[in-house]
Amino acid sequence: MTGPVKITSKTEVEEFLSKYDDFLFDCDGVLWQGDVLLPKVKETLDLLRARGKRLIFVTNNSTKSRKAYTKKFFKLGIDVTAEEIFGSAYSAAVYLKKVVKFPADKKVLVLGESGIEEELANEGIQFVGGTDPTLRRDIEPEDYDKIGPDPSIGCVLSGLDLHLNYLKLSMALMNLQVPETLFLATNIDSTYPTHGKLFPGAGTMCAPLVLASKRQPISLGKPSKAMMDCVKAKFEFEPTRTCMVGDRLDTDIRFGQDGDLGTLLVLTGVNKESDILAENAEIVPMHYMTKLGDIFELLI
């Protein structure tokens, strides 16, 4: 592996683009920061499309379905189809349907929001929990008798659940004490960066369950191999002709590396130039540039 090569000239952009047919993009910190589109992102994406490149947007956000997530792009003026988006909720649904071949008569107990429910429903997978309003309440004395392993539940799937509570955690734990129950997580990000601050991430939803059940979930988000397998199965790209673009070394760049893809780090998010030039840097991208919009700016 060579690198990191900093891309700063027209020639370097042309050389970079000639290497890849398909591009996988992380979104937050690459395309936008929160609700603000980064400079020349739209122009760069249009340019890549005009040159016949295929664009795939990969996100660990499980609270929105792919369809709901397109609205975020539209609001910022970017054209996209749901088919070009690969979210961790969709990843989990595909994993259950295609890899596990989850039984039609079993249900998934969801700790999470509507994004997971919509993707499971799209794949014809039965589920309970999720946004069910009857579970958005305190645990009551009679629940301690009632709650137990439910033989109809074959999987606990945990994502970011803004309505997490002790009742749902208890239900999930009971089912995880049955060794046959699958334990999946849409992703295990420890934090959720928003509003310039770090809030608890999806990984903190399953942390109580990991501790109490002594089990580890299979993660279907970056940087897991399970997600990469699902992406590859869907888009059938040639890894050496595909580049993963992201702002985080430990998720995006590692995800690309583990999948034998090319990697491009942009410096508009979490990691800085000093992180990859440090002597003890563990994860180093093949290429990096100041911002994604440099592709457009350097070419014109």
Next chain:
Amino acid sequence: MTGPVKITSKTEVEEFLSKYDDFLFDCDGVLWQGDVLLPKVKETLDLLRARGKRLIFVTNNSTKSRKAYTKKFFKLGIDVTAEEIFGSAYSAAVYLKKVVKFPADKKVLVLGESGIEEELANEGIQFVGGTDPTLRRDIEPEDYDKIGPDPSIGCVLSGLDLHLNYLKLSMALMNLQVPETLFLATNIDSTYPTHGKLFPGAGTMCAPLVLASKRQPISLGKPSKAMMDCVKAKFEFEPTRTCMVGDRLDTDIRFGQDGDLGTLLVLTGVNKESDILAENAEIVPMHYMTKLGDIFELLI
């Protein structure tokens, strides 16, 4: 260290009792199972008192204050005073007051129930969170702007919180990102055994915070040294003349061993005889007996 010695005769009971002046008791699995008093427990405790032994009841339960916990004893017909009980909520309050000398102008952010609030109030320590009804709600869009580190908060104290939610976790995480904020847990039990099942324990409340903040709390419950230091400071017993009685090797017996106390395992709770006689047994008590009530039954 010798042991394990199984106590099965009157002579062995007399020899055992002659070694100790003070007895520390775990409660659930030793005195009672759930709401059922174990056989001859009352008679045994009366006998020990009649022989001039001092009794101290040590519990990791943080949901009740010592005073509230006496009611559990009374309901089962056991005489006890709040001063004889040492709960993890009290342990945390004592630690803050005596060991840390927590500043009077700072507040503790509590993830937990009224037991913690009452013990903090008794020690004159200011707190927020806990059972505050205004925090028992979903996180709202405006909270993402509002929530942040609060300079008046000097400590996050986490116990079993049956009303845990994303809002409180977010507030705690913001304050834990300030390195000066103390991070305490009443205890870090992974599970909470009740109704013959394992529910999420107090340790699962701080698990999300441990993951997201990359910090470990100081635990004030068994088997932590911090709790033992607090117990010793309060009761000023002679360790070699004191015996820790419990049903769990990894909490009770380890707690006694680490404090250089004598140890007695009773087989009415979590661990069985085979656990201590196994060749690879890591934690072995000095003494063990079938049930605590054997002390009374073997002597009469």
